[in-house]
Amino acid sequence: MASLIKSTALTGLRALAVDVEIDAAQGLHKFVIVGLPDKTVEEAKERISAAIKSFGAKTPQQHNSRIIVNLAPANLKKQGAHFDLPIALAYLIATKQMKKPTESFIAMGELGLDGTVRPIPGVLPAATLAAKLGVALVVPEQNRREAELVRGVNMLSVATLKETVTALEQENGPAWAHGVGITPTDTAWADDFDFAFIRGQEAAKRALEIAAAGNHNILMSGSPGSGKTLLARAFPTILPQLTEGEAVEVTALWSVAGLLSPDRPLITQPPFRAPHHTASRPSLVGGGGGKPNPGEISLAHRGVLFLDEFPEFQRHVLEALRQPLEDGAVTVARSEGTTTYPARFTLLAAQNPCPCGFLDDPDTNCRCSAGEIIRYQRRVSGPMLDRIDLHINVPRLSFSKLTQEKAGETSSEVRQRVIVARQRQESRYKNLPFLTNSELTPKYVDQFCALDARGEAFLKNADAKMHLSPRAVHKILKVSLTIADLASSADISSDHVAEALQYRYIRE
Numbered sequence: 001m002a003s004l005i006k007s008t009a010l011t012g013l014r015a016l017a018v019d020v021e022i023d024a025a026q027g028l029h030k031f032v033i034v035g036l037p038d039k040t041v042e043e044a045k046e047r048i049s050a051a052i053k054s055f056g057a058k059t060p061q062q063h064n065s066r067i068i069v070n071l072a073p074a075n076l077k078k079q080g081a082h083f084d085l086p087i088a089l090a091y092l093i094a095t096k097q098m099k100k101p102t103e104s105f106i107a108m109g110e111l112g113l114d115g116t117v118r119p120i121p122g123v124l125p126a127a128t129l130a131a132k133l134g135v136a137l138v139v140p141e142q143n144r145r146e147a148e149l150v151r152g153v154n155m156l157s158v159a160t161l162k163e164t165v166t167a168l169e170q171e172n173g174p175a176w177a178h179g180v181g182i183t184p185t186d187t188a189w190a191d192d193f194d195f196a197f198i199r200g201q202e203a204a205k206r207a208l209e210i211a212a213a214g215n216h217n218i219l220m221s222g223s224p225g226s227g228k229t230l231l232a233r234a235f236p237t238i239l240p241q242l243t244e245g246e247a248v249e250v251t252a253l254w255s256v257a258g259l260l261s262p263d264r265p266l267i268t269q270p271p272f273r274a275p276h277h278t279a280s281r282p283s284l285v286g287g288g289g290g291k292p293n294p295g296e297i298s299l300a301h302r303g304v305l306f307l308d309e310f311p312e313f314q315r316h317v318l319e320a321l322r323q324p325l326e327d328g329a330v331t332v333a334r335s336e337g338t339t340t341y342p343a344r345f346t347l348l349a350a351q352n353p354c355p356c357g358f359l360d361d362p363d364t365n366c367r368c369s370a371g372e373i374i375r376y377q378r379r380v381s382g383p384m385l386d387r388i389d390l391h392i393n394v395p396r397l398s399f400s401k402l403t404q405e406k407a408g409e410t411s412s413e414v415r416q417r418v419i420v421a422r423q424r425q426e427s428r429y430k431n432l433p434f435l436t437n438s439e440l441t442p443k444y445v446d447q448f449c450a451l452d453a454r455g456e457a458f459l460k461n462a463d464a465k466m467h468l469s470p471r472a473v474h475k476i477l478k479v480s481l482t483i484a485d486l487a488s489s490a491d492i493s494s495d496h497v498a499e500a501l502q503y504r505y506i507r508e
Contacts (some may be wrong), residue, residue, distance in 0.1 A: 004023070012292075013342075029407070039232055044087055055161060102173055118142075121256055127139075181187065195410060198234060204394050215435075239303075240415065304346060309352075319384065451477075480500040
């Protein structure tokens, strides 16, 4: 007898429908899985047999029949342990140890040897597919809250294989729960990092505010102990919470990566990723083990990628960031497939000015030779630096300033201005595929970043003296637009252009 249960296969952030077909025929015992299964799927045979045995049903070995499992379409690579549950259900139906369910559904879940159904990654894309196809979804109990994020999907969460069989065999079908959809709530950041706790550094705080308002990349340079890391840790506290569409996209990425917590199924705050400077290129861009898994730049999507000790990263690792910084996406090509992930993040980098860190420090003499300083500063290429919108110096404050300086604005106050600027951008780009000023393509720069005669003359004069690249000119215009948004100005003035220019990096 043949049976069929639907499941899914993940390709990037998309879930594709997979038919799990089983034919149980008389003959010498055989239990094989076909349809391009990976090692994890191949090993499902042992897990399934033990799980079926745990609640008293006949295992494939005890049934003494020829069992063929086909995962269709056959040309699609099948990966992951989530095929355990649909294969087990299809086997029980094919061997007449379970009634055929009356409703169509997608099943996902890893089986333990005792029959428990364990949590799996990628449930949110699968729930989206189920809602699109108009079928129900059977998922592990620990993935229930994640599946509920898709509004209207019929869902059954189960803890064991026996519970699943019992629920599906009910005469009127199981009691399906319904997805409630996404209702993001404004969650306050922890009080550990706040702009009010950072004394002085007003210029750096201003640059971070501009970066947050327009989603601009920023590089902080300063001697050790000047506060670069503290400023970076406080930066997420001035970012607005994710919109509903952004929250879905980010949550789906983390779900596919298997990093979503059952207690926190929806990510509403911009993610903050801070890989160590010894990170490899696959860990940053994506891949690993031959699989096109999302990397740190994708996990930082719609959030912040903080690279401390910027020049200490291997040069080929940093160069791999150039294309994602421009396109907002990265295509990961590995031996087991090619996948494109979104990677629209804010790059927040920090570095010392020289190997010892005290170049231009007013109190400590630099111990580096001229050659060492040049080699250190050239570890980051010019094209990479050209892609960073804001370059700021973070000076080390004296003890007297640290103790005499009054507490500044709180992150909440700065965040309100950032939210207002973001709302202006949302209104401006309402019918366009942009959310922030940094995403503007050259086609729209002239349309939205038009300068008056005085501003244009100012920028032309700066270009003649600073020898700006076309990319640098566009970035100055986009930063100027963000500064205008923070000032609630409908036009970009020469003052806005002048402030944007002071943040540009000029290679000597």
